[in-house]
Amino acid sequence: MINIGVVGATGLVGRKMLEVLEERNFPIRNIRLFATAKSAGQKIKFNNELIEVEDAANSSFKGLDIALFSAGKEASKIIAQKAVADGCIVIDNGSYWRMDQNVPLVVPEVNPEDAFKHKGIIANPNCSTIQLAVVLKPLNDLYGLKRTIVSTYQSISGAGQKGLNQLFSELNGEVPADRISNHQLAFNTVFHNISDDSLYSEEEIKMINETRKILNYPDLKISVTCVRLPITGGHSESVNIEFEKEFNLDEIFDTLKNAKGVVLLDEPQKEIYPTPIFAQNKDDVFVGRIRRDASVENGINLWVVSDNLRKGAATNAVQIAELLIRK
């Protein structure tokens, strides 16, 4: 039985983590919930019990075995290290540790062995990266990836509660109090922050670097464009792959059908293909629209959809914790 902490418990991912822990009957002896001082004292239901939220910055983590963090970069940087010093293993959803050489970046279906190399912190990848890696891994094993081009169609919940607040204010005809973009989100498409001279957005850079790290393929040729759509949950990705070797389309169908964490939904003539609404509240990565790309040698196109708050965040983090306790 595990003593577990959830840091960022009032947020979109934190609340989803509590749902996932309940559903999976995670073996919990004691659970503690943390957020900022603003939320301290608030009570959140877990397994029919009301648990009081604590101020993470002013709490000790002593006595906890595992802390699941989803509290943004700043909390990851400072509070996660404090939790490790207090004897806790941290599984962190923020971006701060992901590319640190001493921190494994883990998707349990792809590189479970890396989880055991941790020195106190294990990073959960970016939501768009997780669903991509789950699909790329078995295909890379089969034919070798020569080049991959990805375009994302991401939900607003990927930007946390503030994003949803902006979208719903706009839909209600109100001036948003919270903003994640200077552009209108409703009925629009926007890009993520572009903050450096590379002209790539932070999300695009994360997807490129993190995919290479998880697949242990540092010179993988991968090009990414990330876009946010005015939908509330579920990220979709159009993925174009050029393989090293000649491929057999039936073998790709069979491989993905049998791949861990993947569900194939691909009868397009019957309108059977993955959609974000279908993927919502499910833990799998859904794949469809698999077809040959005749414009290159050994090329395919596919469509990959998953719930960003579940497999893209909470479920993946809980699966990492399950890996640790199974060992």
Ligand SMILES: NC(=O)c1ccc[n+]([C@@H]2O[C@H](COP(=O)([O-])OP(=O)(O)OC[C@H]3O[C@@H](n4cnc5c(N)ncnc54)[C@H](OP(=O)(O)O)[C@@H]3O)[C@@H](O)[C@H]2O)c1
């Ligand atoms: N949303 C996604 O699909 C997704 C997917 C993968 C990873 N992530 C990552 O997960 C993290 C949380 O995302 P979210 O969507 O849940 O955001 P959110 O809805 O804005 O929630 C943020 C949570 O973090 C807490 N928090 C913020 N700063 C903190 C601090 N300094 N100390 C302690 N707690 C703090 C907030 O507490 P208060 O309520 O008290 O402010 C809240 O509980 C982010 O790092 C994000 O990049 C999100």
